[in-house]
Amino acid sequence: MNKGIQRFYTRIWGSYELINSILTLGMDARWRKKAAASAVKSSREPGLFLDICSGTGQTAIDLSRRLPYPNRIIAADFSPQMLTQAAAKIHEKGIATISFTLADALLLPFADNSFDAITISFATRNLDAKQGHLLQAFREFHRVLKPGGCFFNLETSQPRLKIIRWFFHLYVKLTVKPIGWLISGSESSYAYLSSSIRSFYPAPELESILYEAGFKTVAYQRFLFGAAAVHQACK
Numbered sequence: 001m002n003k004g005i006q007r008f009y010t011r012i013w014g015s016y017e018l019i020n021s022i023l024t025l026g027m028d029a030r031w032r033k034k035a036a037a038s039a040v041k042s043s044r045e046p047g048l049f050l051d052i053c054s055g056t057g058q059t060a061i062d063l064s065r066r067l068p069y070p071n072r073i074i075a076a077d078f079s080p081q082m083l084t085q086a087a088a089k090i091h092e093k094g095i096a097t098i099s100f101t102l103a104d105a106l107l108l109p110f111a112d113n114s115f116d117a118i119t120i121s122f123a124t125r126n127l128d129a130k131q132g133h134l135l136q137a138f139r140e141f142h143r144v145l146k147p148g149g150c151f152f153n154l155e156t157s158q159p160r161l162k163i164i165r166w167f168f169h170l171y172v173k174l175t176v177k178p179i180g181w182l183i184s185g186s187e188s189s190y191a192y193l194s195s196s197i198r199s200f201y202p203a204p205e206l207e208s209i210l211y212e213a214g215f216k217t218v219a220y221q222r223f224l225f226g227a228a229a230v231h232q233a234c235k
């Protein structure tokens with residue numbers, strides 16, 4: 001488990017959603033919905049879904065709105081504060097199909113071949129904070145997926161065109177740390193997020209890591225000139 005990352009989510013959980021929405025001009029919500037819709041389409045029914053690194057539970061909610069009863073969704077995260085916020089939100093919306101598990105993505109407390117589909121959104125960068133951890137996490141997701149099941153990875157990415165990448169990095173540099181710091185009060189958390197966005201893998205490299213983790217087929221779709229991407233990796 002990465003204690004540093006866990007600590008900084010403990011500092012920013014209260015303002016996390018608002019800051020995301022400001023920084024992406026609301027586009028993060030649209031991308032999550034698209035990833036959730038693809039996950040629902042891929043699954044056999046009735047199914048068991050896992051939203052790992054679920055945070056405040058928005059992708060789990062997007063899944064629950066698209067999945068016909070009696071599918072079940074487990075929202076898992078290693079931050080109790082994030083999960084408490086997710087539980088309050090889900091209770092308020094009257095959603096009964098989502099349950100919660102406190103879990104580290106690097107060592108999942110689930111049996112092999114448990115899930116029909118797994119989603120993760122805007123958290124893969126966190127799993128890459130230490131060398132080898134991203135591959136370890138992807139192998140865990142592969143282990144707990146049923147054969148034929150798919151993993152959906154929504155994350156920031158790198159625009160293909162140099163000039164667009166340059167503007168994207170400039171935008172991230174000028175906005176993520178100052179705005180995140182101003183609203184959340186945590187300078188170090190948003191300094192880390194800003195640099196991790198600029199240094200994360202381009203989509204084809206992430207595709208290679210997913211193959212290395214054992215997935216049989218991998219495909220991806222880019223959003224906003226490649227500023228974000230959703231990878232679909234199937235077992």
Ligand SMILES: C[S@@+](CC[C@H](N)C(=O)[O-])C[C@H]1O[C@@H](n2cnc3c(N)ncnc32)[C@H](O)[C@@H]1O
Pocket residue numbers: 001002005006009032052053054055056057058059076077078079082103104105106120121122123126127
């Ligand atoms: C940027 S937030 C994303 C939350 C949510 N998926 C979303 O789309 O808004 C990253 C989340 O990943 C969680 N996280 C980071 N590393 C983790 C790990 N190794 N195991 C479980 N959760 C982790 C953090 O606690 C945080 O809630």
